Amino acid sequence: MINITFPDGAVRQYERGTTALNIAKSISEGLARKVIAAGVNGQVWDLSRPINEDANLKLYTWNDAEGKTTFWHSSAHLMAEAVEGMFPGVKFWVGPPVENGFYYDMDLGDRKISEEDLTAIEKKMNELAKKNSQYIRKEMPKAAAVEYFTEKGDEYKLDLLQQLNDGEITFYTQGNFTDLCRGPHIPNTGLIKAIKLTNIAGAYWKGDEKNKQLTRLYGVTFPSQKELDEYLVLLEEARKRDHRKLGKELGIYTMDDDVGPGLALWLPNGTIIIEELERLAKETELAAGYKRVVTPHIAKESMYLTSGHLPYYQDSMYPPMELEGQKYYLKAMNCPHHHKIFAAEPKSYKDLPFRLAEYGTCYRYEQSGELFGLMRVRCLHMNDAHIYCTKEQFYEEFKAVNDMYIKYFKIFGIEKYVMRLSLHNPEKLGQKYVDEPELWKETEALVRDVLIRTNTPFVEVQDEAAFYGPKIDVQIWSTIGREFTLATNQVDFAQGRRFKLEFTNHDNKPETPLIIHRAPLGTHERFIGFLLEHYAGKFPVWLAPVQVKVLPISDKFLDYGKSVADKLKKSDIRAEVDDRNEKIGKKIRDTELMRVPYMLVVGEKEMNENKVAVRRQGKGDTGVKGVEEFLNEIKLEVEERRGE
RNA sequence: GCCGUUGUAGCUCAGUGGUAGAGCACUUCCUUGGUAAGGAAGAGGUCAAGGGUUCAAUUCCCUUUAACGGCUCCA
Secondary structure, three states: OEEEEOOOOOEEEEOOOEOHHHHHHHHOHHHHHHEEEEEEOOEEEOOOOOEOOOEEEEEEEOOOHHHHHHHHHHHHHHHHHHHHHHOOOOEEOOOOEEOOEEEEEEEOOOOOOOHHHHHHHHHHHHHHHHOOOEOEEEEOOHHHHHHHHHHHOOHHHHHHHHOOOOOOOEEEEEOOEEEEOOOOOOOEHHHOOEEEEEEEEEEEHHHOOOOOEEEEEEEEEEOOHHHHHHHHHHHHHHHHOOHHHHHHHOOOEEOOOOOOOOOOEEOHHHHHHHHHHHHHHHHHHHHOOOEEOOOOOEEEHHHHHHHOHHHHHHHHOOOOEEEOOEEEEEOOOOHHHHHHHHHHOOOEHHHOOEEEEEEEEEEOOOOHHHOEOOOEOOEEEEEEEEEEEOHHHHHHHHHHHHHHHHHHHHHHOOOOOEEEEEOOOHHHEOOOEOOOHHHHHHHHHHHHHHHHHOOOOOEEEOOOOEOOEOEEEEEEEOOOOOEEEEEEEEEEOOHHHHOOOOEEOOOOOEEOOEEEEEEOOOEHHHHHHHHHHHOOOOOOOOOOOOOEEEEEOOHHHHHHHHHHHHHHHHOOOOEEEOOOOOOHHHHHHHHHHOOOOEEEEEOHHHHHHOEEEEEEOOOEEEEEEEHHHHHHHHHHHHHOOOOO
16 A cells, blocks of 8 residues: 555555545545646646655646646647548647647648638547547657658657657557657646647747747637637637737827838827827836936947947848948947946046946837837837946846836836746856856846845746847736836946946946846837736826716707816816817717716706716716816826726 | 748738738717717728739739748857
């Protein structure tokens, strides 16, 4: 007998060689029907795998992340079985679960899978699922595995096998499909009740753009049709709050073929949001001791050679303009310009920390396929600043920047983000990163120290640093699930020396400052794109392009409505009057759809009493108020930059 | 940049080898209506651009361009 310990600490005895499925059955039939995979001593196992020793056991269902990934990974195998049936000779690479579903990369040779084929594959998968085939695990000696795939002529699986050691190789078979796979899998295909193949895409083999492009098939499956339906509704909801859709509907920005790809034109409504954000940044930065500067949009090649940017980023800069034998580049970053401002006048340690801020306009020639609404553009306005400080000042300065982030995130109610400590990769010193192994270690430790001492939750990732130093990126997700860096806080130990930036220290000796690059509000483009989705277009009053819409019941009250709006406008409230010849219901509907926070309905009663009937967007009629009273309330709401 | 899909009115989208349609928006008129769509009439399109096949191309083919779904990339 062996002892099985459950998550609640209970211990029960079972026959040696029992399985997680048997254990589940011993608890209840209902559980046995729902269970998908098992956690055995922290590893995810097949339910049918014999347990031969004492173990900690956790049973996973669809509601657990481990359950879902197992379910989806098994679904990828099912999809592969269907594809192999329809496209004999297809070769498979890998088929992992992802955040919402799974994919499988495959080499179809000269054949192509079309959208219509997806429906046929779905149908086939449904047929195969109904056969209720078991997923059978089999341990394989490496030689036998190599022989199997050599015979099959599958160079992809042979490539995978190369990295595996004898004794850790397993095959899984369900129905007519056998795959090299470490598992685990669900017990049988019958659990997969609802299938949706979502899209076809190209993907480079091993993620390297120099390699051949494979066909990637994405899909998602569920244990019931109901869950699939709910998922599709959720997707539809997400599409509705896509910033590209809302940006158009709310008149925030537009793109034009004659202007060029990735070059957003800010419409009046979007410009109001830009100006509110800049006002916030300006207030915050002045209070934090920053000095504001303004720099040109272009600079000579020599500056980017000095900074070191050119060799790293030439391909993603707009090509240079040549004038009188000089090359000028559109700036892709503001730092070199700021460094020149630092260098313009001699500095003493008494001038440090020296903080320069600018909403800088940058141009980056992002590859055409990378452009994405406002989130990835070619002209961007960055909430940039550079802080020049001594090593001793670094902790306080870096921490202050971090605090500024948190302050901003609170204002906007941003909660779903990940702070990512992005480190260098020692193997790429001299290529992707400046070759200063010691300085890398030192500054990485400095940054990590700030995060730890401030109890900031973060994840560490290798090979994501800037070329001049480590950084903290704030990662967020667009409504359709794509990940972006919203804000960034970077250390730079390289450019100071390259630009020969110096200050005179206490001992009257020249010393190079450390530089912090920071952009807590990212760029206007990405930040507003994010906010559109974050608020689903319902901006808080202080950011709303139109804060108040006055809706006269009929033309007879138009003059009164205008007088109310004028009064609000005199107090810097963005108010408009709906003077169209429409019924009140229509005016309300249109104003609601434009997400105007406050609607003031005015008719006979209101006019006679100098009042307004206040309607809050999304909340309906909230009663009648004096004009003064409403004005005072909304002024306060704007001033405090109140959220909900 | 690569693989795939798409491009028809300001917007959302039908449609066709014989030079185009709906709803909303817009203009005018009627209506003056109290909390999510009042009615009528009208105007609006080189069917992304260029080339080819054809008696005839918005429709079929090719190229370009842009957007979209991914991959790669992101100072």
